[in-house]
Amino acid sequence: MSMPMKERITSVDRQRTWEGEIPFHYEYTAGVSGERFLRGLQRGKILVPKCGNCGRSYLPPRAYCTNCFLEITSYVELKPTGRVSALAESHVDFQGRRSKPRTFAFVTFAGVTGGLVHFAEGKGLRIGSSVRAKFKPAAKRKGTLLDIETFVKT
């Protein structure tokens, strides 16, 4: 027992293994604030919670002010135009497979704490570019993040 296993096994093919999986499946809720935000997207609006105490607005949306630790119940509509704060281009999907290159950006909005990560496009897109949310046609929106198709350089 003094020798580590890795030195004793000379061929991994000789190891017996048992296949298994941790097969979890989930149905998530968006939450009180998330639901409000997503229903906004469905109507073509970016709605953000605004703290009645300190006046901060937040993205991603949340049901409480992280500054004051108080509940937030009021929402304001943002102009769908933001600014690219950072961007990158993905060539590999989340399982490590080669995928069609896609540009995504961190978009911030005037007066809002935080921002949204989403797809972005447009010739000459760079940090500082002004981008506008391009919504799907109303009939195709489902109240999900992808109701915004992408952000397009203005």
Next chain:
Amino acid sequence: MRRVAVIGAGMTKFRRRMLETGRELSFEASRMALDSAGMEIKDVESVVMGTAPDAFDGIHMKGDYLMDGAGGTDKPYSRVYVGGGTGVFAPVAGWWHVASGLFDSCLVVGEEKMSPLRPHPQYAFWSIFDHTLERPLGVTLLWIFSLEMRRYMHVHGVTEEDIALVSVKNKGNAMDHPCAQLPARITVDDVMKSEPICLPVKRLDVSPTSDGAAAVMLVSEEVARKYTDDPVWVDGVGWNVDTQYWTNRDLYYPRYVEKAARMAYKMAKIDNPRKQIDFAEVYDPFDYKELHHLEGVLLADKGEAPKLTREGVTQRDGDLPVNPSGGLLGVGNPIAAAGTMKVCELFWQLRGEAGKRQVKKEVNRGLAQAWGDLLQVGTVITMRR
């Protein structure tokens, strides 16, 4: 070690399927605990989150995810975890944050959102079993509980009807809890006739799966005096973990719970628990578990708990009220939140703020206990006026 006081408590409703995210549940409970203490988050020096397997919420590393709902952002924040016993372990961790002198305050939050996992949260337990020696049988967690319940019945000559009395009592107690998920007036007969799950365990022997959160505010003596004339003191804490091989324990008696209780009793200078503890919130995910745990924490002799239950000693107006909250069987069982709910109940009972749930006798000291992992962790806290 410094004295540690509890000066606030809060909890959400416990429900089968909530719209609120785990973060939002954590916020609601935390906010209520702060309000109850008269504190703001800026007054809080540290935060401890207790939450059970990531597999329930379906968010990997959910301690991080839940953090800002518990007010932990930009503070010394940590998540603690000992399986199902986490809900009482988190306040124990909060206690050492303050008792050690490291912090003057610690907000402790227990959270669980079990509803996302489909088809049933029970599924999360499949992969805790040994992949070559247990899983091939198609084992479920209920197998162990059923074996344990049967073993307990066999050793002490306990009947299923005796055990059903616990479910009747706790679901009845929960009628007075505003957050309760499954309050009900039922009879022993209802329990006996409920659908078989894994016999001898039947539907009404089992607590529900739930979403919810609960929180308590722990502070040093100096801080406590600033906020209240009526603090409740944590005077004993203990925990213990038995072997993970459930085949290497005698299932009829939770000796790890006894060891956890003895650790807490030593600290609290309790040498006769039955005389020095006025009421108890012991972990009751199954009705037989209340009996098991009452014996484990030495509030009943081995095999005596069913008799105390039959004689009404453990009723809210009895000599030793047990689970006056309604317990997991009645209030609900969002794992870590359920344990912390029991600590909240100690606070409310000891302050005389339990409303319709207030136990009849005067109470000066209470015990809360939780249990979990693969049947082998015991966590205990005692609190007094």
